[in-house]
Amino acid sequence: MNQPTVSPPKAPVAPIQWMRNNLFNTWYNSLLTLAVGYLLVTSAAPLLNWVFLDATFSGESPSDCVGEGACWLFINQRLNFFIYGFYPEDQQWRINLMFGLLALSFIPQFIEGFPARRWLGIFGMTGLPILGYILIPGGSFGLESVPSHRWGGLMLTLILAYVGIFAALPIGILLALGRRSHMPVIRGFCVVFIEVWRAVPLITVLFMASVMLPLFLPEGMNFEKLLRALIGITLWQSAYMAEVVRGGLQAIPRGQYEAASALGLGYWKKMGLIILPQALKLVIPGIVNTFIALFKDTTLVLIIGLFDVLGAVQSTVTDPAWQNVAIEGYVFVAFCFWVFCFGMSRYSQNLERKLDTGHRT
Amino acid sequence: MTDQTPTNTARSTLSSAKADTTIIHVEGVHKWYGGFHVLKDINLDVAHGERIVICGPSGSGKSTFIRCINRLEEHQQGRIVVDGAELTDDIRQIDNVRREVGMVFQHFNLFPHLTVLENCCLAPIWVRKIPRKEAEATAMEYLERVKIPDQAKKYPGQLSGGQQQRVAIARSLCMKPKIMLFDEPTSALDPEMIKEVLDVMVELAESGMTMLCVTHEMGFAKTVADRVIFMDGGEIIESAPPEQFFTNPQEERTQTFLKQILHH
Ligand SMILES: Nc1ncnc2c1ncn2[C@@H]1O[C@H](COP(=O)(O)OP(=O)(O)OP(=O)(O)O)[C@@H](O)[C@H]1O
Ligand SMILES: [Mg+2]
Numbered sequence A: 001m002n003q004p005t006v007s008p009p010k011a012p013v014a015p016i017q018w019m020r021n022n023l024f025n026t027w028y029n030s031l032l033t034l035a036v037g038y039l040l041v042t043s044a045a046p047l048l049n050w051v052f053l054d055a056t057f058s059g060e061s062p063s064d065c066v067g068e069g070a071c072w073l074f075i076n077q078r079l080n081f082f083i084y085g086f087y088p089e090d091q092q093w094r095i096n097l098m099f100g101l102l103a104l105s106f107i108p109q110f111i112e113g114f115p116a117r118r119w120l121g122i123f124g125m126t127g128l129p130i131l132g133y134i135l136i137p138g139g140s141f142g143l144e145s146v147p148s149h150r151w152g153g154l155m156l157t158l159i160l161a162y163v164g165i166f167a168a169l170p171i172g173i174l175l176a177l178g179r180r181s182h183m184p185v186i187r188g189f190c191v192v193f194i195e196v197w198r199a200v201p202l203i204t205v206l207f208m209a210s211v212m213l214p215l216f217l218p219e220g221m222n223f224e225k226l227l228r229a230l231i232g233i234t235l236w237q238s239a240y241m242a243e244v245v246r247g248g249l250q251a252i253p254r255g256q257y258e259a260a261s262a263l264g265l266g267y268w269k270k271m272g273l274i275i276l277p278q279a280l281k282l283v284i285p286g287i288v289n290t291f292i293a294l295f296k297d298t299t300l301v302l303i304i305g306l307f308d309v310l311g312a313v314q315s316t317v318t319d320p321a322w323q324n325v326a327i328e329g330y331v332f333v334a335f336c337f338w339v340f341c342f343g344m345s346r347y348s349q350n351l352e353r354k355l356d357t358g359h360r361t
Numbered sequence B: 001m002t003d004q005t006p007t008n009t010a011r012s013t014l015s016s017a018k019a020d021t022t023i024i025h026v027e028g029v030h031k032w033y034g035g036f037h038v039l040k041d042i043n044l045d046v047a048h049g050e051r052i053v054i055c056g057p058s059g060s061g062k063s064t065f066i067r068c069i070n071r072l073e074e075h076q077q078g079r080i081v082v083d084g085a086e087l088t089d090d091i092r093q094i095d096n097v098r099r100e101v102g103m104v105f106q107h108f109n110l111f112p113h114l115t116v117l118e119n120c121c122l123a124p125i126w127v128r129k130i131p132r133k134e135a136e137a138t139a140m141e142y143l144e145r146v147k148i149p150d151q152a153k154k155y156p157g158q159l160s161g162g163q164q165q166r167v168a169i170a171r172s173l174c175m176k177p178k179i180m181l182f183d184e185p186t187s188a189l190d191p192e193m194i195k196e197v198l199d200v201m202v203e204l205a206e207s208g209m210t211m212l213c214v215t216h217e218m219g220f221a222k223t224v225a226d227r228v229i230f231m232d233g234g235e236i237i238e239s240a241p242p243e244q245f246f247t248n249p250q251e252e253r254t255q256t257f258l259k260q261i262l263h264h
Helices: A015-022 A027-053 A072-084 A089-110 A117-125 A127-135 A153-179 A184-198 A202-216 A225-251 A254-262 A267-282 A284-304 A309-317 A326-355 B007-018 B062-069 B091-100 B116-126 B132-145 B161-173 B191-206 B218-224 B242-247 B252-263
Strands: B022-033 B036-047 B051-055 B077-082 B101-104 B179-183 B210-214 B227-232 B235-240
Touching: A072 A089, A072 A153, A072 A309, A072 A326, A089 A117, A089 A127, A089 A153, A089 A326, A117 A127, A127 A153, A153 A184, A153 A225, A153 A267, A153 A284, A153 A309, A153 A326, A184 A225, A202 A225, A202 A284, A225 A267, A225 A284, A254 A267, A254 B101, A267 A284, A267 B116, A284 A309, A284 A326, A309 A326, B022 B062, B022 B210, B036 B062, B036 B210, B036 B235, B051 B062, B051 B218, B062 B077, B062 B179, B062 B210, B091 B101, B101 B161, B116 B132, B116 B161, B132 B161, B161 B191, B191 B210, B191 B218, B218 B242, B227 B242, B227 B252, B235 B242, B235 B252
Parallel strands: B051 B210, B051 B227, B101 B179, B179 B210
Antiparallel strands: B022 B036, B022 B077, B227 B235
């Protein structure tokens, strides 16, 4: 104890100083800053006008859209269809409840110190899908049955993505472990499974699931188109997930396996407690990347006649009652996708920061 | 752990008592890596509480041999019996042996995603099924013995090499093993950290633990070993008590090796 401990010096963060350091530190950087600034200002103004100032937000009919700007009235009037498809209006509370629970389970994951955050997350991955399985199709507990051909819009997009993501992750992990197994039969099966599914475009998978599969299945054993699509998406996605996870498994040094074995941990405990937590943490960016790609790929269900949010919008922008609303429609779709994909991206960054234990190899 | 007991008396009292209780029995063990013959007819009996130091030039098969004892490596011929259980393909038997045999590695191999305390509690909780509270209390006890109880909440990545290796020792000890294997525990450490790890190992030796230790720390061998084994080219060339091993080695290869190692 010879010197008192001193807190580290605080870095100066004056905005002027920051700008000088980052934007105007050399003559060519200054030039670039000015040029980019000019472009931003000149393009931002018309954009702002279109989106907000000249836009029409409310009204009664298509004829109310007269201004130069966007006709958000169109979105406003058709919102119900974009979100619920043909789901009967008096039953939409079921979907709203699911939306609410979805938000309640996952939004707190962004908020440090939210009470019971972890339990909400666990509910989001276990209780929520079970509840959805009962609530959305109905037909039990006195709920009116809503057949899946009436589902559509954003709700369908979320169902496809949710099932694809949360079912594919565990299957993918098992496949990745299997591919590194010492047992030839298991390894062989996993290699063939992964290589076959990964080599096929999702469109083909969906097409096979909806058109070809019923031809091969015995008479009477025909399950719903949506379910077939879900299974197709899940298997296809799990092949991708398996390779991402395998990349993580391979990055774990042999010493970790040896130390776990030397302590007497059996295969599943070794994998579950030591190897997978480290491997999955390493490949969070890859996993989330795959999730985001899948989220957008769900739009392909259009080709088998399911109307996700893109399909729903696409089918209405051609409505002769509305003139020139295609841009508004697609901007709305883009915004929906952006919100969810950006959310996933932020969450993965949060998670990476939280899991960082100062380990460098 | 009696700090005051002089090392030599501890050794002699123990060696008289343990003569008949063999805990590791290695008989005619051979191992190949592909076509390469790494271990050639290894025979060794280790008694309860015996402390053995294994040395030899690089590539002589020391690590391979010591790793065969908890089946991190498989031997292809011969018998290895540890604490009454023979190591074969029987996974159950292997897990039984691993539970009783602790191992400390050259590169620590701590679990970087767990805190020091969690590293120490993991195996007792999941393998020995000890309640968490109890496992944590035991872990703190051992962390105290290796003199780093204050680091319990930190992650391995935040510790120095010497501290990490002491955690690794504590982690193994938390399983209350009957045998401890060390594979060059100090050779990845800076000189000033070697001593803190060796001190822990000396204390452990004095507590009567059965130890097999691959190391080039000859000072350690002289103070605590009951026997020093010299390996070269996959064979045990010489096996003798330290006094004899260092002052009067019988084999020429041992003499050459000792000359090299003691000159540096
Ligand atoms: N997995 C492996 N495959 C093939 N050969 C190997 C393998 N592991 C070790 N060897 C070889 O076996 C021999 C013995 O290796 P081992 O690690 O046991 O030596 P060592 O005595 O511990 O050496 P060091 O002092 O350098 O640690 C070496 O020649 C090494 O190249
Ligand atoms: Mg070695």
